[in-house]
Amino acid sequence: MVSAVLAAAVVFMQAAAAGTPATTTDPSPPPAATASNSVSPLTVTGKTRQAVDLDPSAVVCHSETKLGSLLPIKICATRREVDERRQNDQQVARDFQRSVMVGKQPQ
DSSP: OHHHHHHHHHHHHHHHHHHSOOOOOOOSOOGGGSGGGOSOOOOOOSOOTTTSOOOTTOEEEEEEEOTTOSSEEEEEEEHHHHHHHHHHHHHHHHHHHHHHHHTSOOO
8 A cells, every 4th residue: 555655656756857847048038028019009998897888677697695505596687676785785784884883783
């Protein structure tokens, strides 16, 4: 058993040494770092995905795992309903945190 483990370790060490790429000592910079290509051709438009007007009545679906369950369920709702639910959940969390800091239970 021990000899099998040692043999496997030797094989893995030899494979790791063979797979290691050789290093070069070329001091020249990579081609992308030259002075002529120092500016990226990427254009920034200023609009983010959230800033784009999305249809509030469009139906969107996402998976959500309920507390105490390992299996996610699929929830479909309009963007407006999802936004209202998100705002309501955030308000409940803020109210709970404030009530814990004061020392009374949320209503």
